[in-house]
Amino acid sequence: MISDPHTHTPVDAPTARHLHHLLATEQRRGRLPSVTAAIVRGGALAWSDAIGTVDGRADGQAADPDTQYRMGSITKTFVAVAVMRLRDAGRLALEDRFEDHVPGSRIGGATIAQLLSHGAGVQAETNGPWWERTPGGDWDALASSPVTQRFRAGRRFHYTNVGFAALGELVARAHGAEWFEVVRRGLLDPLGMTRTTTRPTGKAAQGLAVHPFADVLLPEPEHDAGAMAPAGQLWTTAEDLAHWAAFAGGDTGGVLSRDTLAEMYEPHTLVDDPGQPWTAAHGLGWQLWNVDGRRYAGHGGSMPGFLAGLRVDVETGDGVVVLTNTTSGLGPVASELLRAFVEREPLAPEPWHAAGDPSVLDLVGTWHWGPAVSTARVVGEHLVLGEPGTARGSRFAPAGADEWVGLDGYYTGEPLRVHRSPDGIPTHLDLASFRFTRTPYDPAADVPGGVDEQGWR
Template sequence: MSTDPRSDPHGVADASTLTRTVDPATARHLHHLLATEQRRGRLPSVAAGIVRDGALAWSGAIGTLDGRAGGEVADADTQYRMGSITKTFVAVAVMRLRDAGRLDLLDRFEDHVPGSQLGGATIAQLLSHGAGVQAETNGPWWERTPGADWDELAGSPVGQRFRAGRRFHYTNVGFAALGQLVARAHGADWFDVIRRDLLDPLGMTRTTTRPSGKAAQGLAVHPFADVLLPEPEHDAGAMAPAGQLWTTVDDLARWAAFAGGDTAEVLSADTLTEMYEPHTINDSPGQPWTTAHGLGWQVWNVDGTRYAGHGGSMPGFLAGLRVEVESGDGVVVLTNSTSGMGAIAPELLTAYVEREPRTPEPWHAAGDPAVLELVGTWHWGPSVSTARVVGEHLVLGEPGQARGSRFAPTGRDEGVGLDGYYTGEPLRVVRSADGAPSHLDLASFRFTRTPYDPAADVPGGVHDGGWR
């Protein structure tokens, strides 16, 4: 299986040569899905990769860089424009400033970059597309024309379409503003900051602002004929942080590993988790919502499974990155076509996970017998909850149902809620004079061993007549 895929005049890479750790049958299936999508969508070329455990587990590519038979074949080192996935890099740079104490997410943008008409929009609102800022520039189609600097963009002027905080309104201009914030905070070009603080530490040497080395030509495919039109490419100026970056499957797979939790200390795990919390819902009337925006990342809730990532679109290119938040499994897809690519990214990831399920870790008895005094039945008034210990967490009820939550220990007989209604709320074990647990004090509520136990100091007291 040493055939060089570039030798195929039809631009079809042999999937087996691109497989690292997946079963050959899985590799063939993924390759078939990718080839079917390339044919169905009439994509000049498409390249994809699957990430597991922080590494590229499989990659494949179909088609040629110019969309013609006999042309140079795409591979995992071919550069494509990632479009709006660029925004996730800018967002991480902003959060690094927050973690360093350089700004607060509730700061107004104006406090850091004065002179625009973006109103009192906060940094958090800009990151989550909740600032009400206009979607595009006031000038010609910015994605197809050379861009101006920030002063010209801000003075055009750009402003708000909606009251900040009212609703989701996707904004490329908002991320141009955040790119300017990053640049001013560091006294350097926004991309120089991204390269120094993110790309270099992660080994992403093939991610650039302009095409470099082997790169695909951006193309439009005629909707009614099999003919192509080259799309323009340029420096977007102040709008570059909204969608300028070029990358490869190999490089973007490293960013997917980052998104899956392998941050290499570039960002704390807690901050990455915070970025995935939904802030604004992408709501369409009459349709159930499945997509929201966190702090710079798109998040999806599909049948109870949470995903994070981002899509990308620029003239001549489409891109996608998606990771399953709990497992870290992810997928990246890049194509050099203005339109035509369907939902191949989630389709590839689903197929991979179904065919290559993770083997559960063996169970071992590792609990502390001391926790037995807290497990069992507790009562909030007449309501019944069951407490158990899973790992280091006390679990009260069923997380995701009613007010069920896990609690992480913060000290002796103290914890903090991790889920649902009790997220961030304090839990305290109150003991009687003999040292045995008397009751749980949870966010001022009393949980007692028997319903309304009069010996547990229930707020408001218990009727003297007792139950009758």
């Protein structure tokens, strides 16, 4: 958790100048009235900056990293974490039907997990006027409009703002309080996010549309979206949202377990655009991206007059946020800023230390699954069989005496048990019923199906 939003970790002046240049170039290219960004590393703010003015005029008030903007659909990630906190507290299960907690709608047969991952088939938008530009009513009015499902639950990815309105209602009913009050008490206050609100407060940017063919502006409306607010209502600043990027990078500040955050990052529904490779997915409330083999998590945001982005490297925790007050025009500057930061400020490798456990040395070395050869080694607390990410290679975490559980790929969650001879020497590994022996098809290792009595010939 970022303890002081104005505390920066050291960033070289050339790096800061380069990041400023990237942000200024994007502001000019996209004709953005103003744009602000921040980068986090190790749970701390590494850099922040802002270009432009809050009203888009040359003589207007300069934007800064403490200027509020609407974050749009990044709001959904807060709602999703609030739902997972209910799950972790035993108040609900992800396989529960929505109807079990909020009865009386036509989307009640969808599960909570399906709603979180946009796999419930629920309609994308409301049945009334464009909700992002008109004041909203309450949940009963929205549900009776009526909202419904466009596809069978579980069939496919279908992004749904209405689905997160439903989840916001679930959170509110579970706590007996407004959804934002739940988010404020449980997430914002503990993480020090004092500038994240449902309506603009203090210094805030005007939501603007920029004419596509002339350098003129049109103010966009701002209002309370009512029941649709959990889909995109929140306002924030770059430095306040940097706290959430630190959270997303694994510094959860005690408000959510890291295991639950990792669970939220597991892909549930693929974003299947015809003719395009599968590089994006949705987990439980988070957007996920696979970029050249690296995994990123975060979310984009769009409301009339505002665009936003949050992205973190799941492995390193490095993250970036970008906010701007325009309805369209923001390019991929978030990923460009993060890439440039990482290239110019690479993370130093952790020093190696001899901290292995000699009690498991009798497990390392060569093992055979039939004629196939695998090498076992110990890395930290994990037993590693093969190469994770290649074929069926996996890491295994200790789960008891001579018992391990798989962490990767095919063997995720599967048990590995070590069998020993009477004198304690490992004879074979039983991995999800597959038998690994020290020599190929060792007849002394109780290979299922037996071994031909005549042996190899």
